[in-house]
Amino acid sequence: MEVHVLASGSSGNATYLQLGQARILVDAGISTRRIQQSLIKLGTSIAELDGILITHEHRDHIYGLETLMKKFHVPVYATAKTWDAMYLKARLPDNYCVELKPSFTVQDVCIEPFRISHDAADPVGYSIYGENMKCSMATDLGFVTEGVKQALALSDVLVLESNHDVKMLENGSYPxxxxxxxxxxxxxxxxxxxxxxxxxLERKNHTHVFLAHMSKENNTPEVAKSTVCEVLQSQKLTDEFSIHLTYPDCISSLSAG
Known part of the structure; x- marks a missing residue:
């Protein structure tokens, strides 16, 4: 399994996964040009993608979608309500807009979307299975339900929101x-x-965690990692996790398995 967080944060989100024979992009919240340049650095390209999974319709998750879908014939998956809520839906080629099913396959991997709590039309996270491994993604996550815990359980790799430090937010300049x-x-x-x-979470012996979707104003990668690691240390779980940081302007990568 390869996981490459191309960009993460309020300015844009996109993650590339290669699992088994499948090459998948989750969200396209940065420009098509930047997605293509990032994938070329990783030895692939948009044309080689087998599918694009959209979590929800907010601009920082779909900004590059219009140009991407017009230039490249790649199926894009989202819930019906998410498609309806997209500000650019009328400009997208319908034949590549695919409605999410409760479970489906892309190449040799199984994909299971799961509901999350966020102020969007019908937001989802994803669990992706292949090669006896599991990668789960849950960002823009206002509240952790039991369903989310079950969906994230036993992941080998987890891309998880760590958006803000509460004190920084409360004392910051936001209205x-x-x-x-x-x-x-x-x-x-x-x-x-x-x-x-x-x-x-129910977990395996070791889990790789990308801390994602960090606020530029109300967080820093160092604060996020320090806080999460302090909690893990308090429960004597430090050795069970590897913590990886993500950034809005550079790629964070992991090869596992």
């Missing part, structure tokens, strides 16, 4: 309505909540 949104059950997951979620 109150935006702070309230971020802190709500349909907002974003804090560093502290991300750490405690990891301690409560």
């Amino acid at each position: 109150w309505y935006l702070k309230k949104r971020i802190l709500s059950n349909r907002g974003h997951l804090s560093n502290l909540d991300a750490g405690w979620l990891l301690t409560r």
Whole structure:
């Protein structure tokens, strides 16, 4: 399994996975040119993708989708409500817009979307299975339900939101309505909540975790990692996880298995 977080944060999100024979992009929230340049660095290209999975319709997850779909014939998967809510849906080629099923295959991998709590039309995370391995993705996650815990359980690799430090957010320059949104059950997951979620998951002997979708204003990679690691250390679980950081402007990569 290869996992490459091409970009992560409020300015744009995209993650490339190669698992078995499948080459999959999750979200296209940066420009098509940047996606293509990043994939070429990794030895592939958009034309070689087998599918693109969309988590929800917010701009930082679909910004590059229009140009990408017009230039490349790649199927794109999203829920019906997400398609309907996309600001650019009318400009997309219908024959490559695929409605998500509860479970489906792309090449030799199985993909299972799962519901998440966020202020979008019908947001989802993804669990992706292949080669006896599991990669799960859950960002833009306001609240962790039992369904989310079950979906993330026993992942080999987990791309997990660690959006903000609560004190930095509370003391920062954001207007109150935006702070309230971020802190709500349909907002974003804090560093502290991300750490405690990891301690409560059913897990394998070792899990690789990418801390993702970090706020530029209310977090730093160093603060996120420190907070999560402090929680893991408090529960004597440090050795069971490898923590990886993600960035808005460079690729974070992992080869596992």
